[in-house]
Amino acid sequence: MTDKTTLRHTAQAALVGAATLALATTATAGSHGGVNYEGQTIEFVIPFSESGGSARWANFYAPLLSEALPGNPTVVVRYRPGAGSTTGANWFQEQTTDDGTLIFGTSGSTQFPYLLGDPRVRYEYNDWQVVLASGTGGVAYLPPDEAAKMDGLDATGLQGTDYIWGSQGATRLDLVANLAWEMLGMNVEPVFGIEGRGDGRLMFERGEANIDYQTSSAYLRSVQPMVDEGLAVPMMTWGALDNAGNIVRDPTFPDIPSFKEVCEATPACATEGDAWDAWKAFFIAGFPAQKMVFLPGSASADVVETFSQAFDDIIARDDFDTLAEKTLGVYPQMTRDGAKAAFQLGTQVPEEARAFVVNWLEESYGVTLE
Known part of the structure; x- marks a missing residue:
């Protein structure tokens, strides 16, 4: 095997x-x-x-x-x-x-x-x-100059920047990303109304957005080439579940930290309490x-x-x-x-x-x- x-x-x-x-x-x-x-x-x-x-x-x-x-x-x-x-x-x-x-x-x-x-x-x-x-999974990514503001897994350095990204809507799957970024203390303004996550990636490519995430299949095909060219840097995955229901690293991207790891390393974020419980529930769903x-x-x-x-x-x-x-x-x-x-x-x-x-x-x- x-x-x-x-x-x-x-x-x-x-x-x-x-x-x-x-x-x-x-x-x-x-x-x-x-x-x-x-x-x-x-x-x-x-x-x-x-x-x-x-x-x-x-x-x-x-x-x-x-x-x-x-x-x-x-x-x-x-x-x-x-x-x-x-x-x-x-x-x-x-x-x-x-x-x-x-x-x-x-x-x-x-x-x-x-x-x-x-x-x-x-x-x-x-x-x-x-x-x-x-x-499936999801990977959040940044332009190289923004990714450089992180101190290892600590996202505190990103808190002073205004971010824009293309979102399908507040009640869509994108709420997992919106809630995660808010829990990290980031100021991320969604532009609602795009018809698919690929349209959000195109905004990033055109410089209209300075943060984005894609589900795994789209990331593998369309974002990894940008990473290889030095045009984007992965920030974190949403993670995966182990057989006890805990958030662990995504097996497709074992070298990229999970949101849980970044949250644990960022003082503004907590992996317990109402926000974490809600985020995890909707991530699982x-x-x-x-x-x-x-x-x-x-x-x-x-x-x-x-x-x-x-x-x-x-x-x-x-x-x-x-x-x-x-x-x-x-x-x-x-x-x-x-x-x-x-x-x-x-x-x-x-x-x-x-x-x-x-x-x-x-x-x-x-x-x-x-």
Whole structure:
């Protein structure tokens, strides 16, 4: 077993500890129930623009899914961005396709408005049928001159600078970053309304933003080259979970400190108390189970089984770990009971954490949800 495979299994075990449920990445071979997609097109819709990590994730799986589904259909990724993914999710809620020719991919930015009771949400996760859940991570980064202000892991030197970054919205996955930076005592002003994290990266590249974060797949593809050229410096990852539910270093980026490490080294920050508990709860909801593939609730049991088996077969490929590591990083990919457990993890948070974040959003950004 390779070191990377071991790390992937460690990440899987971490999710077990956090969810307190048994997860499974593969299952025994099953029947396709007579479902065949020969000559057909499967639309894989994501509610984001084509420049971010969700697009990278969907385009990674699309050709593999084409190979794995019976009849080898064409799988085409479609983009329906808007309102930080709420527009696309509301659209999917209304779809009644029952034959598997439509699947939908979500992210933490879709989960968080649902968790927080955002009034724009008209979708109900429990109406959908999950067939894949993908864990991921996130990396915050700075321009080299800003990164030089840190004293080792201590971020105190960043407190005197006004930072700007592109954010999808206050109630989206970006709240993990916004709350982390505030806990460090930094003054980071979000420019809300971008359609995907890739648009935030483009702002950084153009010099319109001087801080940013990307989920792992987008960081590997689009930010690492900037780091290699000396144009950006990683600040921290959000971390990962060990099998006791503790925040540890992200296995995809073992040389980059976690937010917990930076927080512990920065006097303004604390890894206990209400803010930390809320941050950790939303981090867990948003990253270890961050991206999921759903069929509409109207899809038949045979269709659900066909897609579950197809994702099982993809994950069981001899070359899957190598392909995924290069594109997605080292994280668990879950089907069947594992996907259902991850679904529960990603669509619920403790009421105390939710109440803290609702109050914080109103105080910090004037966002009222209740």
